[in-house]
Amino acid sequence: MSGPGAPELPPRDCPACPRLVAYRRANRQAHPDWWNDPVPPWGSPRARLLVVGLAPGLRGANRTGRPFTGDYAGTLLYETLIRHGFAAGRYGGDPSDGLRLQDCRIVNAVRCAPPANRPIAREIRTCNRFLQSELACMPGLRAVLALGAVAHHAVVAACDLRPRPGFAHGARTTLPNGAILCDSYHVSRLNTNTGRLTAGMFDDIVTGLRRLVDAAGDAGVAG
Template structure:
């Protein structure tokens, strides 16, 4: 627990990627009309969840007006609600919504992190930014000793985890599961609006991912 707090403290202070640091502050100043009265977090986001988790969820990056606004990953946007609802249904979350950092959502046996800790312009981090942020994911993997299932949300998150874990040649595709040393790596499409609104990721496909994770555990 202490190691995770120390690591998250370093994340929040990180300014290794000037483009991202500039962008998240700009978003926090200019805001959007629907959140014009909100105080934006506008800093790198710490990971969060159960320190004893057996399920590690790796996302892409915070959303500009979701996590970058609320101060918690997958919180305050549609992706956060999809994640919370599915996790609640599988017994990993206390409530089925993720709206604010003080909404009472508690994760059970699950920990949420991301390949990149700052919201990137157009949701597209640069390769150098992903590589720069990988030190934090690598440190988390070492600290979270109980993890047995890693769920990577999207191709970028999948690739980022494989790189820091030293895994090569693994195929990405929704629902694909790989046996890796001491763990299972499960791939999923990201619950972005681009995927959910177009039907590329349906609710049943999404819920099944968490049923699979629960069954493996």
């Protein structure tokens, strides 16, 4: 699980995906005070847990510049992480809320906000090299939480797993570096409103990750 150095990050005005570039520029015109750029990871690369989401929400991370911050998905995610010791403080939906991650890092499979919250396959593939770099630069990684099928398949592609396992809520897969990939339905309002994912179901997933990380040993890190 070695991987010294900092992970590769897309530039602030990344030109790689024309559709996302056009959407980003339109959002800058409409909301010049928003982040409107690729959203960087949050948390220490020394963390043992990596949470992988889909992409920045338009009025969430695309607005605030911090993953899962400013929309409903962040409320469920961060309150659950706090409850299980992967974060500390209070989630206020703003990067200045004082919330801290503990032994946890958060990133998205696609770093720029996509139209209708739906990146296309070419955009997911283009951004995958940044996820590959994340995984390679986390020497203490013990578990990866994939929020939704897109995040799951992005992690599988980044690790070049063959055969490629399908997504299933609660499923676990051992990655080549020995870390465990755990799947969960995404913490979106759509999934919670329809009952596909309940707060209890998500709490069960993070409870299992807490046990897995603790059983793996090594001191946890803050940041």
